[in-house]
Amino acid sequence: MRHLNHDNIVKLLESTESKNLYYIILELVPGGNIFDQILRLTYFSENLSRHVINQVTQALDYLHEECGIIHRDLKPENILFSPIPFVPKDGFTAHGRSDRKEEEGEFIPGIGSGGIGRIKVADFGFSKKMVWDRRATTPCGTADYMAPEIVQNEEYSKEVDIWALGCVLYTMLCGFHPFNYKSSQKMAEKVVCGQYSFLSPWWDNISGSAKDLVFSLLITDPAERFTIKEAQAHPWMNIDRRISSAAVRQDEANVISGD
Incomplete structure (x- = not known):
């Protein structure tokens, strides 16, 4: 971990050991974790969900493509954030999904x-350094976010992080897990089959594009599942960039017309 150097990955600052224990000093990320924020806000807007997922995909792209590392335990509890000031938003509504939804405030692209x-x-x-022509075999991670190939004790590779990413995105958008079962056996059966649904009313106001990305990340066959590059190129992931480009073009048009 000492060699990891990316803006979206917690930095290892120092490590030492005694006769019986290892000690590590990590970068302080004072905001806490995303799981607690889902509990606080009930669910995330598409803008805020995209803000989080875009940065997580950048971290995974770095881990997979530059470092040859599988994380193997991606979940909201392991996604931390730096806090920013709250900017109130006019006309807030929870869109009928939950009377308990707390206001997120004004979303600022690139800021949050x-x-x-x-x-x-x-x-x-649980992370593992890999050579990509070989496969991992050790079942590990958090049960709720394990890919079907791990659940079935099959060999696996970096695609398991993509599955976990899909579970994280689903959870942020609606406030609960796609395979939300008390029985671990029942949950495992549903994961292996990829059997989940976009339940009403929680998903009624979520865009088709967001649902399409979730679907593409939660494909049971790892060979058919989205890659990180495909996830990053998905239209839903690039809405902020298109809006920014449109705003720039409008500003240029205003300058040319003298408005």
Whole structure:
């Protein structure tokens, strides 16, 4: 972990050991974790969800493509953030999904909302350095976010992080997990089959594009599942960039017309 150097990954500052224990000193990320923020806000808007997922994909792209590392325990509890000031938004509504929805405030592209700013992926206790022509075999991670190939004790590779990313995105958008079962056996059966749904009313106002990305990340066959590059190129992931480009073009048009 000492060699990891990315803006969206928690930095290891120092490590030492005694006769019986290892000690590590990590970068302080004072905002806390995304799981607690889902509990606080009930669910995230598409803008805030995109803000988080975009940064997580940048971290995973770095881990997979530059470092040859699988995280193997991606979940909201292991996604930390730096806090930003809250900017109130006029005309807030919860869109009928929950009377308990807390206001996120004004979303600022590239900055965030709801007090959530820069994202940092943390906890590399289950991570593994890989050579991509080989496969991992050890079942590990958090059960709710394990890919079907891990659940079935099959060999696996970096695609398991993509599955976990899909579970994280689903959870942020609606406030609960796609495979939300008390029985671990029942949950495992549903994961293996990829059997989940976009339940009403929680998903009624979520865009088709967001649902399409979730679907593409939660494909049971790892060979058909989205890659990180495909996720980053998905239209839903690039809405902020298109809006920014349109605003720039409008500003240029105003200058030319003298408005």
